[in-house]
Amino acid sequence: MTFNRRRFLASAAATTAALSAPMVGAQARPRVIVIGGGAGGATAARYIAKDSDGAIDVTLIEPTRQYYTCFFSNLYLGGFWDYEALGHSYGTLASEYGINVLHDWAVGVDRDTRTVSTAGGHTLPYDRLIVAPGIDFVAGSVPGWDVSHQDAMPHAYKAGSQTQLLKHQVETMRQGGTYAMVAPPNPYRCPPGPYERVSMIAHVLSRINPTAKILILDPKANFSKQTLFEDGWLRHYPGMIERIGPDFGGANVEVRPDSMEVVVDGSAETVDVCNVIPAQKAGRIAELAGVTDGNWAPVTPGDMRSRVDPNIFVLGDASAQGAMPKSGFSANSQAKVAANAVRGDLTGSRVFPARYSNTCWSLIAPDDGVKVGASYQPGADQIESVSSFISDVGESADLRRRTYEESIGWYEGITADIFG
Amino acid sequence: MRGREFLLSTVLTGALSAPVLSQTAETLGDPEAGLALFRRDCAFCHQIGPEARNAVGPQLNRIFDRGAGAIEGFRYSRGMQRMGIDGLAWTYETLDAYLANPRALVSGTRMSYRGMPDAQDRHDLIAFLRRHSDQPQDIPESAPTALAAQPDLPPAPLGVEGDADYGEYLSSECVTCHQQSGADQGIPSIVGWHPEDFVVAMRAYKQGLRPHPVMQMMAGRLDDDQIAALAAYFATLTPTD
Numbered sequence A: 001m002t003f004n005r006r007r008f009l010a011s012a013a014a015t016t017a018a019l020s021a022p023m024v025g026a027q028a029r030p031r032v033i034v035i036g037g038g039a040g041g042a043t044a045a046r047y048i049a050k051d052s053d054g055a056i057d058v059t060l061i062e063p064t065r066q067y068y069t070c071f072f073s074n075l076y077l078g079g080f081w082d083y084e085a086l087g088h089s090y091g092t093l094a095s096e097y098g099i100n101v102l103h104d105w106a107v108g109v110d111r112d113t114r115t116v117s118t119a120g121g122h123t124l125p126y127d128r129l130i131v132a133p134g135i136d137f138v139a140g141s142v143p144g145w146d147v148s149h150q151d152a153m154p155h156a157y158k159a160g161s162q163t164q165l166l167k168h169q170v171e172t173m174r175q176g177g178t179y180a181m182v183a184p185p186n187p188y189r190c191p192p193g194p195y196e197r198v199s200m201i202a203h204v205l206s207r208i209n210p211t212a213k214i215l216i217l218d219p220k221a222n223f224s225k226q227t228l229f230e231d232g233w234l235r236h237y238p239g240m241i242e243r244i245g246p247d248f249g250g251a252n253v254e255v256r257p258d259s260m261e262v263v264v265d266g267s268a269e270t271v272d273v274c275n276v277i278p279a280q281k282a283g284r285i286a287e288l289a290g291v292t293d294g295n296w297a298p299v300t301p302g303d304m305r306s307r308v309d310p311n312i313f314v315l316g317d318a319s320a321q322g323a324m325p326k327s328g329f330s331a332n333s334q335a336k337v338a339a340n341a342v343r344g345d346l347t348g349s350r351v352f353p354a355r356y357s358n359t360c361w362s363l364i365a366p367d368d369g370v371k372v373g374a375s376y377q378p379g380a381d382q383i384e385s386v387s388s389f390i391s392d393v394g395e396s397a398d399l400r401r402r403t404y405e406e407s408i409g410w411y412e413g414i415t416a417d418i419f420g
Numbered sequence B: 001m002r003g004r005e006f007l008l009s010t011v012l013t014g015a016l017s018a019p020v021l022s023q024t025a026e027t028l029g030d031p032e033a034g035l036a037l038f039r040r041d042c043a044f045c046h047q048i049g050p051e052a053r054n055a056v057g058p059q060l061n062r063i064f065d066r067g068a069g070a071i072e073g074f075r076y077s078r079g080m081q082r083m084g085i086d087g088l089a090w091t092y093e094t095l096d097a098y099l100a101n102p103r104a105l106v107s108g109t110r111m112s113y114r115g116m117p118d119a120q121d122r123h124d125l126i127a128f129l130r131r132h133s134d135q136p137q138d139i140p141e142s143a144p145t146a147l148a149a150q151p152d153l154p155p156a157p158l159g160v161e162g163d164a165d166y167g168e169y170l171s172s173e174c175v176t177c178h179q180q181s182g183a184d185q186g187i188p189s190i191v192g193w194h195p196e197d198f199v200v201a202m203r204a205y206k207q208g209l210r211p212h213p214v215m216q217m218m219a220g221r222l223d224d225d226q227i228a229a230l231a232a233y234f235a236t237l238t239p240t241d
Ligand SMILES: Cc1cc2nc3c(=O)[nH]c(=O)nc-3n(C[C@H](O)[C@H](O)[C@H](O)COP(=O)(O)OP(=O)(O)OC[C@H]3O[C@@H](n4cnc5c(N)ncnc54)[C@H](O)[C@@H]3O)c2cc1C
Pocket: A035, A036, A037, A038, A039, A040, A041, A061, A062, A063, A064, A067, A069, A070, A071, A072, A073, A074, A104, A105, A106, A107, A132, A133, A134, A135, A156, A157, A158, A189, A190, A193, A194, A197, A283, A284, A285, A315, A316, A317, A318, A326, A327, A328, A329, A330, A331, A359, A360, A361
């Protein structure tokens, strides 16, 4: 008790003080709880457990037994990746790294007593808490749609059965039918994701349903890798894809799930498949923990520590950190920086300066891959971009194929890095 | 001239860190001396001149500004094909780096030539190769030589002692793409390399000699100590796949 009190004061005052005040005379191992076993949370749990060699007790709370990656779920829609290959279990994290994996929902965080409560009735104490719950949808952002309509109009923006459902709907769509996508406003997870999805669906339709149409209703004037996508769509799927931007009503869209209609600027149109990707916010538990400000949880750029509570770190999509896109790559990169800081807090290990980076690959058509990436550093208030690159229009077919092959290498690399 | 060049080249990889920008290969090197070197070190595998054909190695006419691995019908190594696709073109600087240490510029190259450590020898040889690139009397259709200006870095000695602990932390940024197990499923393995090869390869990205944009970005913000730390750390790993 005295110990906990002392630590709380130390870390609340100045988090760096914890560096010089490791677990002297502690009875028990310091405890870290990680909420959310996705790209951010699972990476953080693994690095803390691995690098502390058992000196820190790590519990990972995650409701699902099998995590299906959103990354590459578009390739599954396009028929380039197996559903099973998207799934990853937590077995190695438990057996190799000694992480307590608890399949349960976190339903509350008491920051004063430093405990997490779960739907299964557990109350678990922590010295440091990592919150990495990914995203939830903003209610009412697409009038006419809420989560109860996700069978009629899937989002498929959290992978798993939703992705399977969307694939089924696309593949069984009537000849000459219309697939509509309601694209999300910024910021959202995976900026090129919706447009890679359109590419993959166009690829499928061009083979099995060549007279079908794709309609993108987009509240944004511009989108990620736009030139690359538009160039690719023209080359591979001429005439199939129409995008309605905000100038023509793309920001004023309502849906009617019962009649399968989309209403753009007041005029209704019946569609055959409707993929609604709503506006997004931090996973709800971040809000319940009281670490959000608006839709996202602000963090300090040097270590991903919550600006509200120095005992809490927020990773990945849920965080508001500055210039990094919400991606699996970013979440994984942030997790390693946070893991290093958490170990420094709790065991006094060396804390190295933060380094962040991100690369997002997208597949436009078979063997036609493109990428965009940047490296980042902590600025005064936010994470800032240092340098960046993007594929060019007009690259050779060989380079595009190699870029695609590279993305497969990356998928294998990052999933090994997340799940061990 | 020789004396000055010699100083620069005493460190094998000095060539990578000190490309000479203000002078052309021609003013720097002696093509006649280069011809002798070509006969001694290259002619066993390469042909050059009007009648040249592919042999053990590809013919070397118009090598300047040819893309790496660009001769139709020649069976290049995977490493050379990869570099060609990434955009490696033969310029003064890239040839200099390749001839100094072929494997350091192009991992897994099939050219089993251990390298030409002397910078002046390389300059002479490149001056000779250039004759067969831009001199109309030799090769009528050839394009003029362009000597691309490469970002110059101050020469730094190799063999900085790497801090493997720091390297392990830094490596966490790499293993998102390069698997710790050494598996290569589209991105090459970097575990178990000799630290010196590793350093040279990273510097080649940093200087833009190796063309890949992701790696140019990654290497671009690593300083010599950090590269040495990474080299030391990755050298301690052994492939498990
Ligand atoms: C179609 C699509 C394509 C994409 N493509 C790419 C790509 O190519 N490259 C890339 O880098 N990124 C890509 N992304 C983005 C990437 O999937 C996300 O950015 C990444 O998963 C974010 O990681 P995270 O850890 O923040 O959240 P997630 O990976 O979503 O993990 C959050 C986890 O928290 C759990 N959780 C939530 N609430 C609770 C709670 N209360 N208690 C316990 N557990 C909880 C969830 O079950 C989930 O497993 C793509 C996304 C989509 C949708």
